[in-house]
Amino acid sequence: MSDTNMPYVPPAWAFEFHGHRCPFMPLGYRMGLLALEKLGVAREKDHALHVICELGEGHPQTCMMDGIQVATGATFGKTLMEKTFWGKLAATFWYPGKTPVRYVLKPDFLDRFGAFEFFQYRKQGVEPSAIPEAVTQEVIDWTLSLPDDAIYSVSERPDFQYQPPKGSFNRSICSVCGESVFERYVRMKDGKPVCIPCSGYKA
Amino acid sequence: MSDTNMPYVPPAWAFEFHGHRCPFMPLGYRMGLLALEKLGVAREKDHALHVICELGEGHPQTCMMDGIQVATGATFGKTLMEKTFWGKLAATFWYPGKTPVRYVLKPDFLDRFGAFEFFQYRKQGVEPSAIPEAVTQEVIDWTLSLPDDAIYSVSERPDFQYQPPKGSFNRSICSVCGESVFERYVRMKDGKPVCIPCSGYKA
Numbered sequence: 208m209s210d211t212n213m214p215y216v217p218p219a220w221a222f223e224f225h226g227h228r229c230p231f232m233p234l235g236y237r238m239g240l241l242a243l244e245k246l247g248v249a250r251e252k253d254h255a256l257h258v259i260c261e262l263g264e265g266h267p268q269t270c271m272m273d274g275i276q277v278a279t280g281a282t283f284g285k286t287l288m289e290k291t292f293w294g295k296l297a298a299t300f301w302y303p304g305k306t307p308v309r310y311v312l313k314p315d316f317l318d319r320f321g322a323f324e325f326f327q328y329r330k331q332g333v334e335p336s337a338i339p340e341a342v343t344q345e346v347i348d349w350t351l352s353l354p355d356d357a358i359y360s361v362s363e364r365p366d367f368q369y370q371p372p373k374g375s376f377n378r379s380i381c382s383v384c385g386e387s388v389f390e391r392y393v394r395m396k397d398g399k400p401v402c403i404p405c406s407g408y409k410a
Numbered sequence: 411m412s413d414t415n416m417p418y419v420p421p422a423w424a425f426e427f428h429g430h431r432c433p434f435m436p437l438g439y440r441m442g443l444l445a446l447e448k449l450g451v452a453r454e455k456d457h458a459l460h461v462i463c464e465l466g467e468g469h470p471q472t473c474m475m476d477g478i479q480v481a482t483g484a485t486f487g488k489t490l491m492e493k494t495f496w497g498k499l500a501a502t503f504w505y506p507g508k509t510p511v512r513y514v515l516k517p518d519f520l521d522r523f524g525a526f527e528f529f530q531y532r533k534q535g536v537e538p539s540a541i542p543e544a545v546t547q548e549v550i551d552w553t554l555s556l557p558d559d560a561i562y563s564v565s566e567r568p569d570f571q572y573q574p575p576k577g578s579f580n581r582s583i584c585s586v587c588g589e590s591v592f593e594r595y596v597r598m599k600d601g602k603p604v605c606i607p608c609s610g611y612k613a
Contacts, residue, residue, distance in 0.1 A: 220423035226455045226483040235487070252429040253537035261607075264489045265575035266592035273487025280429035283486035284438070284476025286467045292613065293606045294595025314583060314590045330579055334456035372468035376533055378524075380517060387517045389469035392497025403496045404464075410495065 215240065215351060221277040225270065227336040230325065230346045234358070235274025238310045241355060242300040243279055245308045251280035251287065256302050257369055258288045261295035261311075267329065268296055268312075286372075299367055307367040310359045323349065381405050418443065418554060424480040428473065430538040433528065433549045437561070438477025441513045444558060445503040446482055448511045454483035454490065459505050460572055461491045464498035464514075470532065471499055471515075489575075502570055510570040513562045526552065584608050 215237040225232045239258075243249070248256060258281040262269050272288065275298060281287035297311035320326075323346040328338045335343070350358065377390035383405035394406040403410065418440040428435045442461075446452065451459065461484040465472050475491065478501060484490035500514035523529075526549040531541045538546070553561065580593035586608035597609040606613065 218423075220421075220426065223423065224427055224480060224483075225485060225487065226453065232487065250429065252539040263592065263595055265577045265594055266581075267577070267579055269489050270487045273485050276485075276487065277427060280427075282428060282476050282479075283491060284428065284435065284473045284479065286472050288486060291606075292595070294592035295589060295605055297589070311589055314588070317581070317590050326579075336455040374468045374470070376470055376529075378469075378520070385517070386498060386500070386514055387520050389466065389497035391468055392466055392495070402498060403494075 213351075217274060217277060221274070224277065225273045227334070228340065228343050228347070229270050229335040230320070230323075230343065230350055231268045231270035232274040232277075233347055234268075234312070234350060235271030235276075236278045237274070237350075237355075238271065238298065238359060239275040239278025239281075241359065241361070242298075242308055242310060245361065246300060246302050246305045248302050248305065250278070251285075254285055254287065254371075256281045256287060256300065257371060259299045259301065259369065260288065260290040261293045261297040261299075262290050263292040263294040266294055271296065272298075299364060301367065301369045307364040307369070309362050309364050309367075312358060313360055316353075316358050320346070320350070416554075420477065420480060424477070427480065428476045431543065431546050431550070432473050432538040433523070433526075433546065433553055434471045434473035435477040435480075436550055437471075437515070437553060438474030438479075439481045440477070440553075440558075441474065441501065441562060442478040442481025442484075444562065444564070445501075445511055445513060448564065449503060449505050449508045451505050451508065453481070454488075457488055457490065457574075459484045459490060459503065460574065462502045462504065462572065463491065463493040464496040464500040464502075465493050466495040466497040469497055474499065475501075502567060504570065504572045510567040510572070512565050512567050512570075515561060516563055519556075519561050523549070523553070 217233050217236040260272050276282045299307050299309040301307045324342050325346045378387050379393050379400050381388050381402035382399040383401050388402040393400045394408055396406045420436050420439040463475050479485045502510050502512040504510045527545050528549045581590050582596050582603050584591050584605035585602040586604050591605040596603045599609050
């Protein structure tokens with residue numbers, strides 16, 4: 208492992224949060240750190256930075272997004288992270304007043320990455336927590352030995368449009384189930400306010 | 411603060427992950443711990459537990475979801491957490507072979523909760539990291555002093571259907587942008603494989 212890239216080693220609590228050791232979370236962590244540096248902003252404490260991930264579901268390497276959450280503070284809970292369901296290993300980082308930046312994993316990096324023993328286990332259905340630690344560490348160390356531009360392509364996206372939703376604290380009670388529902392999601396049915404599941408509407 | 415509820419105090423790294431101190435992340439953390447106990451499962455290392463959150467965007471208290479990620483290991487990055495965009499402070503916890511359970515914050519709890527000074531700051535647009543620590547701690551301590559059933563309603567949902575998407579490692583190259591795209595998201599245009607953004611299709 209190159210000492211140069213040691214700042215890209217996630218903190219121990221990042222692995223605790225994530226639940227297992229794997230090479231994808233650290234790749235997202237590094238992507239997140241690079242994006243903050245490129246944007247010239249600090250880790251997000253509150254609600255300014257937004258990350259639009261191009262990943263989807265039912266494919267590997269989504270764990271990257273946990274690394275991005277950890278590095279940037281743009282967490283799913285703060286509604287700062289979303290995904291487009293495009294199945295691409297890319298993310299755009301948007302911050303008010305800054306030129307958005309997009310990072311994507313390079314195809315030739317992915318080909319070399321995919322040749323490691325770790326992926327033989329995964330393709331046999333072995334879950335990451337059950338893969339021998341040395342096998343996982345081998346591929347993590349390999350990624351850490353690479354320079355940034357061997358892994359990521361980066362581009363500025365001055366055309367990228369993003370508008371955070373306007374917030375409101377207003378809350379109502381659904382007239383059917385009696386549960387709380389925030390106003391923007393209240394629907395009307397038979398002249399009464401209801402929540403979406405009680406309305407029967409799709410959205 | 412009641413000693414009884416001390417296990418519900420999130421670890422320090424949970425606040426570091428989240429980025430600020432607020433009362434919602436701890437409420438989600440506690441909900442997640444209760445759900446694991448109710449299901450009789452351990453914190454998720456890999457990919458079995460799924461949490462379907464009924465929250466949305468543009469409303470407060472979404473930070474709960476970061477607490478749920480921290481407590482349960484059902485993280486967004488592992489594609490184990492999603493939201494329905496219903497604006498409700500509820501989540502259903504699904505685990506293979508177990509009866510799903512749903513937790514929701516009680517409306518009368520929310521009314522008492524909303525009377526704390528913390529919310530005066532928030533409604534004035536003050537971000538959580540800028541609210542005096544004592545003001546935030548007051549409301550966190552109050553929630554910790556309450557028994558579980560003063561905060562949450564819980565219900566078993568034997569009818570709840572969830573089917574994790576079938577996974578595949580197959581990856582292609584978009585014939586337009588040259589980037590990698592996982593097979594389930596490859597589309598065809600003019601006889602060639604493309605990624606969704608290059609296709610111009612909506613999905």
